[in-house]
Amino acid sequence: MSASLVFNTTKVRPLLSRSRCRTLSTDQPNPGNVSSSVPTETSAELDRRRPWKDPTGCSVFLFPGQGSQFVGMGRGLLRYPNVGEMFKVAQKVLGYDLLSLCLEGPEEELMKTVHCQPAVFVTSLAAVERLNQENPKAIETCVAAAGFSVGEFAALVFSGALTFAEALYAVKVRAEAMQRASELVPSGMLSVVGKPQAHYRYACLQAREHCQALGVEEPVCSVANYLFPDGRVIAGHRQALDFLQQNSRRLQFVRTKMLPVSGAFHTELMRSAADPLRDVLRQLEVRRPEINVYSNVDGKRYMSDGHVRRQLVKQLVAPVKWEQTLHEIYERGRGERFPHTYEVGPGRQLGATLHKCNRKAFATAYTHVDVAAPDVSCD
Secondary structure: OOOEEEEOHHHOOHHHHHOOOEEEEOOOOOOOOEEEOOOOOOHHHHHHHOOOOOHHHOEEEEEOOOOOOOOOOOOOOOOOOOHHHHHHHHHHHHOOOHHHHHHHOOHHHHOOHHHHHHHHHHHHHHHHHHHHHHOHHHHHOEEEEEEOOOHHHHHHHHOOOOOHHHHHHHHHHHHHHHHHHHOOOOEEEEEEEEOOOOOHHHHHHHHHHHHHHOOOOOOOEEEEEEEEOOEEEEEEEHHHHHHHHHOOOOOOEEEEEEOOOOOOOOOHHHHHHHHHHHHHHHHOOOOOOOOEEEOOOOOOEOOOHHHHHHHHHHOOOOOEEHHHHHHHHHOOOOOOOOOEEEEEOOOOHHHHHHHHHOHHHHHHOEEEEOOOOOOOOOO
């Protein structure tokens, strides 16, 4: 039986509904049959329609990435409009009951890359539904968004660059490809907090030399995430990460911790995952974001549909420059005020990094839109 869904962007981003509503098929493995029922406005038209706003009356959305998931996320969100339909679409696109996995686990299944990336993506956009009901002004006044790793797909859906179902299919392909790449060699990711004098690139070089001495061919060890000053995630071959932990004091590391992920994401060890993602992105309709959305690759905002496609693929093997992204979003002249920041999705990690990168922006107005506990104020 065929089924179709009209995903009305009014329910996710009311500001966009004035420019388009897109129809897509959800009964195919690749939901790429898209048509536009309303012509897209030009950039000039959008600029005329959106006058300059005082930053204190605007908002910024931050979407979390893999690692923020937990069993029980999504509880309390089903009573908000469109959330139930989102999980029904997810079941058709993914081929399994994502809602049950989010609410009940088991945890070991939710933690798998193939499951947690779609789970974080969908629950983050479900949290937008909650915010839209409890504080619609935050949605209407949003001028910028950024997402950490897979969270970038949620930011792009919110911005109107991708439809929900198509982006979810791309996330599915991405997660499966990254899972396969992770299984090729023993690898992982190491969270590191260093002293000001720590030299992370030199530490990675030493770790690679150690691996070569052990007989590892073409060892990989590099910074995968720039989180905040003196906060990094280093990823690569497991032997390299073991070396860093064993020599942490000499390398001027204050604290190290292995992350519960399956592989060395955002390094060359993810190279085999690039082609599947590139292929699926070529099949999807991508539009220029209608608000500023910032790329993990360089912290700069997306400028075109082609730019979105290129950067999303490059992001797999390039470090996430989150610290640089936050500096780009929140750069202000002396005396200028900051917008209200909403972390939309599971966990509060992005709020913590914002606090470390820009305490004034965090202190001005930061709100976490919860995906589990009901009846939490979002204003």
